[in-house]
Amino acid sequence: MRTTRTLALAAVTLGLLTAPAVAQRSADTLRLPFEGAIATVDWHLDIRPEVEMIADAVFDGLVVYDELAERYAPLLAESWERIDPLTLRFNLRRDVTWHDGVPFTADDVVYTIGWLIDPETRHRQKGNWGWISEVRKIDDHTVEVVAATETPHDLMRLAYGTQILPAHARGPLEDKMDFRDNIVGTGMYRVVSLDSNAGIVLERNPDYNHGGDAKPASNIGRVHVVSMPDAGARTAALLAGEIDLLRNAAFEEARALAADPRLDMTVLQSISYTYMALNAREDTPNPALRDPRVRRALMMAVDRDALQRARTGGELEPRSPNALCWDFQAGCAYSVQQPPYDPEAAKALLAEAGYPNGFETVIHTFVSTRDYGTIVSGFLGRIGVRARVEAVTFPAYFQAQQEGRFEVLVAAWNAGMGPDSGATMGLFFAGDQRDLSHDAEVIELAQRSTTMMDEAERREVVRAALDRITEQSYIMPLSGVPIPTAHTAELEITTGRNSPQAFHLGDLNWRD
Secondary structure, eight states, X not given: OHHHHHHHHHHHHHHHHHOOOOOOGGGTEEEEEESXXXXXXXXXXXXXXXXXXXXXXXXOOSEEEETTTTEEEESSEEEEEEEETTEEEEEEOSSOBOTTSOBOOHHHHHHHHHHHHOTTOOOTTGGGGTTEEXXXXXXXXXXXXXXXXXXXXXXXXXXXXXXXXXXXXXXXXXXXXXXXXXXXXXXXXXXXXXXXXXXXXXXXXXXXXXXXXXXXXXXXXXXXXXXXXXXXXXXXXXXXTSOXXXXXXXXXXXXXHTTSTTEEEEEEEEEEEEEEEEOOSTTOSOGGGGSHHHHHHHHHTOOHXXXXXXXXXXXXXXXXXXXXXXXXXXXXOOOSOOOOOOHHHHHHHHXXXXXXXXXXXXXXXXXXXXXXXXXXXXXXXXXXXXXXXXXXXXHHHHHHHHTTOOSEEEEEEOTTSSSBSHHHHHHHTSSSTTOSSOOHHHHHHXXXXXXXXXXXXXXXXXXHXXXXXXXXXXXXXXXXXXXXXXXXXXXXEOOOOOSTTSSOGGGEEEOO
């Protein structure tokens, strides 16, 4: 690994001596590389983070969460009110049009949410809207969203991922993927062209004026998103002036690139975090993990502080949640601390559990978090646990999940995307295939916490759930996810957003 990193840095250094890093500010075009090809910007049909970033710029929701001011703000709705514990009424803006000039109305909201909750609609994140009972049109500029049960994170679900879609352009399509041929939104950018090979070209929407400070528009006129699966090719393209931003680079690589005066480096912090989950269910592929002493030993073997420094060269202050939520998220409460790093005590626990010589296991992880999985494997090896790392793509991950093949899972989670802990509790502890503990007490507490409007009572229920999760060593948060980003020096990135991507397209601006 050290040899590979050295060779990569040498290649960067050679590139600095030979390549002209020429930005395209003169053409007012920002060029962004994504790892995979983009077939649509309809996030409801393709939930990859890259698609979500583009969709967020092309479409809008009823409300938006201002991550810098830490408050909900109007977007397509100019105001809202809670009529009763189950009903939110939204008064819609009257000055918004779709990119094709058609006025935005309540029909678009009713169409979008109605499609999302329709039993006949199939999409991977359908559970995000399972709390909605119905959506009602009061008049052309007023709608009501009615919950099936009290839902404290309802506004967050509407602010994140619920992009309102055009009833007139998408509704009549039998195959919703055909929407890619005529994409219209209300957002700060409109789609000029979309081609799986040539990429996506976006153009600034001159009529976008409803985002305010919460969702500001960029001063960049055009954005060209291209597919570049190979990391080395992306680095070479930045050096050659063919792209303007290299996201999620290795820290050392980004710092080496920033040594060139034509380039710069920004380290972003997202709301996402990495975690280690252990399959403690009765049907676990590794029976050793049913023993809480074994699970605690594995967690005590991991130096979380060292893991946090891995992506930042040890030069930035570590940032990690102390439980499966951030302290700033609504409903987040806990009192039991994570187990301390203590490999000798971990060995003793393994011996006590009947594994003095350790055992073999498999670590599943995403391709994007392979480095975390590899480091965790090294820590486990020090206590005699021989862990093979399988870094998989998202489709392979979901298949392994459904087949119940996870033993040790080292992955990243977007913390529910927003400022509420409810999504996390509902995802990890629902008693389904995603739930690796199937602890009846935790499931009951998690379900209660997602249907409580009183914040104080809700925090006490979440505290009881998170404390048991830590005591039983089911899941341990490992580290925040720093995102070293190398980019042209002509580009400025707004930082400080607690969002999954750490920035929105509106946060990318040409420097004054």
